[in-house]
Amino acid sequence: MVKALSAAERPARRSPTIYQVAERAGVSIATVSRVHRRAEAVAAPTRRRVERAIADLSYRPNRLGRSLARGRHDAIGIVFPDLSGPYFSTVILGYEEASATRGRSVLILGTHGRPDTQRQVLDLADRVDGLVVMGRTIGDEPIEELGRRGVPVVVLARPPVQLADSVRTANGSSAELLVGHLLEHGHREIAFIGDPAGSSDAGERWDGFLAAHRDAGVSPAFEPMISAFREVEGREAAARLLAGARRPTAIVGANDEIALGAMDAARAKGIRVPEELAITGWDDIPMTRHVSPALTTVRQPMLDLGRRAAALLDERITTNRTEPRHDVLPTELVVRSSCGCNPPTNRKEE
Amino acid sequence: MVKALSAAERPARRSPTIYQVAERAGVSIATVSRVHRRAEAVAAPTRRRVERAIADLSYRPNRLGRSLARGRHDAIGIVFPDLSGPYFSTVILGYEEASATRGRSVLILGTHGRPDTQRQVLDLADRVDGLVVMGRTIGDEPIEELGRRGVPVVVLARPPVQLADSVRTANGSSAELLVGHLLEHGHREIAFIGDPAGSSDAGERWDGFLAAHRDAGVSPAFEPMISAFREVEGREAAARLLAGARRPTAIVGANDEIALGAMDAARAKGIRVPEELAITGWDDIPMTRHVSPALTTVRQPMLDLGRRAAALLDERITTNRTEPRHDVLPTELVVRSSCGCNPPTNRKEE
DNA sequence: TTGTAAGCGTTATCAT
DNA sequence: ATGATAACGCTTACAA
Numbered sequence: 001m002v003k004a005l006s007a008a009e010r011p012a013r014r015s016p017t018i019y020q021v022a023e024r025a026g027v028s029i030a031t032v033s034r035v036h037r038r039a040e041a042v043a044a045p046t047r048r049r050v051e052r053a054i055a056d057l058s059y060r061p062n063r064l065g066r067s068l069a070r071g072r073h074d075a076i077g078i079v080f081p082d083l084s085g086p087y088f089s090t091v092i093l094g095y096e097e098a099s100a101t102r103g104r105s106v107l108i109l110g111t112h113g114r115p116d117t118q119r120q121v122l123d124l125a126d127r128v129d130g131l132v133v134m135g136r137t138i139g140d141e142p143i144e145e146l147g148r149r150g151v152p153v154v155v156l157a158r159p160p161v162q163l164a165d166s167v168r169t170a171n172g173s174s175a176e177l178l179v180g181h182l183l184e185h186g187h188r189e190i191a192f193i194g195d196p197a198g199s200s201d202a203g204e205r206w207d208g209f210l211a212a213h214r215d216a217g218v219s220p221a222f223e224p225m226i227s228a229f230r231e232v233e234g235r236e237a238a239a240r241l242l243a244g245a246r247r248p249t250a251i252v253g254a255n256d257e258i259a260l261g262a263m264d265a266a267r268a269k270g271i272r273v274p275e276e277l278a279i280t281g282w283d284d285i286p287m288t289r290h291v292s293p294a295l296t297t298v299r300q301p302m303l304d305l306g307r308r309a310a311a312l313l314d315e316r317i318t319t320n321r322t323e324p325r326h327d328v329l330p331t332e333l334v335v336r337s338s339c340g341c342n343p344p345t346n347r348k349e350e
Numbered sequence: 351m352v353k354a355l356s357a358a359e360r361p362a363r364r365s366p367t368i369y370q371v372a373e374r375a376g377v378s379i380a381t382v383s384r385v386h387r388r389a390e391a392v393a394a395p396t397r398r399r400v401e402r403a404i405a406d407l408s409y410r411p412n413r414l415g416r417s418l419a420r421g422r423h424d425a426i427g428i429v430f431p432d433l434s435g436p437y438f439s440t441v442i443l444g445y446e447e448a449s450a451t452r453g454r455s456v457l458i459l460g461t462h463g464r465p466d467t468q469r470q471v472l473d474l475a476d477r478v479d480g481l482v483v484m485g486r487t488i489g490d491e492p493i494e495e496l497g498r499r500g501v502p503v504v505v506l507a508r509p510p511v512q513l514a515d516s517v518r519t520a521n522g523s524s525a526e527l528l529v530g531h532l533l534e535h536g537h538r539e540i541a542f543i544g545d546p547a548g549s550s551d552a553g554e555r556w557d558g559f560l561a562a563h564r565d566a567g568v569s570p571a572f573e574p575m576i577s578a579f580r581e582v583e584g585r586e587a588a589a590r591l592l593a594g595a596r597r598p599t600a601i602v603g604a605n606d607e608i609a610l611g612a613m614d615a616a617r618a619k620g621i622r623v624p625e626e627l628a629i630t631g632w633d634d635i636p637m638t639r640h641v642s643p644a645l646t647t648v649r650q651p652m653l654d655l656g657r658r659a660a661a662l663l664d665e666r667i668t669t670n671r672t673e674p675r676h677d678v679l680p681t682e683l684v685v686r687s688s689c690g691c692n693p694p695t696n697r698k699e700e
Numbered sequence: 701t702t703g704t705a706a707g708c709g710t711t712a713t714c715a716t
Numbered sequence: 717a718t719g720a721t722a723a724c725g726c727t728t729a730c731a732a
Binding site for chain 3: 367368411414416417420
């Protein structure tokens with residue numbers, strides 16, 4: 001009988017190496033490698049012996065050794081500012097799903113506005129075969145630096161960068177559609193809440209806002225009210241706006257969270273939505289259907305954004321395409337009640 | 351034969367190795383290693399020469415070589431069933447944040463009910479120094495297998511497993527509190543929607559539901575209505591329930607999404623909440639505050655769940671603790687309006 | 701078909 | 717203080 005070790009003294013058992021398998025099967029390590037990679041021709045009896053040894057020792061090739069020898073990680077990364085809110089988590093979900101299907105692991109890195117972000121991103125780049133950078137998490141230069149290093153990069157929800165692929169949605173034209181809709185319904189005092197300078201998404205939506213006004217021959221009534229993509233900030237910005245001398249008849253939130261905050265601010269002031277104030281959002285997060293009135297918004301294909309980014313990255317890694325590709329995914333205007341269009345019903349829509 | 355390569359054919363430039371730095375600085379690779387690890391004593395002039403060479407070549411040590419030599423990945427993983435909904439993404443966010451702070455990368459793996467999940471988890475385990483497994487993503491045996499292999503594992507929102515640490519919240523006692531609250535207010539026909547057998551969270555909440563009835567000397571009026579943790583399923587289950595001969599006066603959803611679905615189902619049937627039907631949820635996701643009536647629920651410290659798991663894992667990896675630890679985090683009953691307690695106000699609470 | 705041996709890029713142990 | 721050199725565990729020419 002083998003002497004029992006107490007749990008405390010038992011060392012973490014080292015996993016068997018290819019050498020031990022080879023010895024046990026009476027072959028060379030090259031043959032073991034051939035067998036477990038299912039590659040090249042190995043004589044049936046030899047193969048059986050090796051497979052037996054692999055099973056006996058429950059051998060699993062060490063990933064580091066394997067990756068080092070092959071020069072690839074079979075992993076990709078994604079950098080995002082923050083996971084809070086449905087937008088980022090859904091994009092990441094799509095990305096993860098698409099990558100897992102291709103047999104690649106996914107490393108995530110949230111920057112959270114940390115100071116050492118750039119170093120962390122470069123660090124991440126050393127662990128992956130390519131990565132996605134979302135929004136304004138880091139500046140253009142580190143991204144170009146990665147491109148020069150030969151690390152495939154896809155930027156997401158951000159203007160194209162040298163050497164990198166990009167995936168975006170049609171912000172400008174959708175914003176034009178949305179704001180045009182409000183203008184058609186007679187609104188002339190429309191305010192925008194968001195930070196056009198702080199994110200390209202917000203910037204492009206603001207541009208579309210302006211374009212719609214231009215097309216309609218209406219001059220914009222307000223400067224943008226600056227707000228991050230969060231509900232609290234949206235509420236505060238809307239409160240400031242509604243306290244001003246000139247009161248808007250409609251508010252266009254740069255995303256749904258901001259719009260929800262604005263609805264809150266309006267409610268706090270006793271302003272009825274949509275009768276006295278129309279409010280619209282962006283993204284079509286699940287919550288938009290649950291609030292009353294249901295939020296008019298622009299649907300973004302969040303899962304597809306992630307999937308598309310994964311696909312571009314895959315292509316870059318697998319093939320040797322070098323010219324950058326820039327994909328723009330379509331969006332969809334979702335007209336509900338908060339713009340004053342559909343009278344709120346008792347039954348929620350699906 | 352060497353020939354000029356066009357940009358298109360040029361392979362990704364290999365990054366410089368420690369040998370090239372050593373050559374350029376006129377030292378051995380050992381010295382370069384010492385310098386860039388900031389380890390051991392290196393004479394100031396030598397150090398400067400090496401640092402110069404490192405900067406000139408913008409050398410970054412290869413992670414695979416480094417990890418292979420040191421025998422650690424400086425990365426940890428997390429396995430979850432799905433990222434949809436605020437619960438998982440928030441837990442993961444806390445986990446990622448806590449890990450990044452400790453200088454460890456995070457690999458994520460969503461199982462999405464795929465058939466080859468177990469293989470993927472074992473695969474993931476080969477890339478990390480430890481991992482977290484959430485809920486019922488995989489069975490007990492593969493987890494114990496990992497424990498035997500010496501891979502630190504923390505299970506989250508799942509009953510403790512041999513050799514693994516665990517982090518949970520106080521489901522049972524909180525459910526007792528919540529259901530006790532409903533019983534005190536006179537409810538005698540309370541239904542539970544969720545899948546006690548499908549998740550330990552739901553199971554423990556159901557147990558608490560039963561315990562509260564027992565304590566109050568009331569016999570439970572319904573068997574659990576089976577539903578996954580999703581809104582659509584919650585709505586369907588509630589619709590079935592409300593179509594039955596015996597109608598509940600209160601519904602306890604196993605999580606907020608289910609409760610929101612139930613509110614929808616009630617609305618569709620013209621049943622007023624909370625006057626004719628009280629509804630409660632679990633988790634306290636952001637949406638609970640936005641619906642009307644605002645949802646009474648149990649707040650789970652989702653960020654802390656992730657952080658705590660990261661901390662336990664860190665401890666396991668860093669120290670040589672071997673006895674498993676099992677942490678239970680507190681929850682908080684959040685009484686809003688959907689249970690009939692607080693008359694809905696015009697102003698949403700913060 | 702199988703084996704030998706040279707990488708892959710580090711770290712870390714010895715010498716010196 | 718610095719340098720040789722043996723791991724680390726695998727893949728893959730090339731040879732036999």
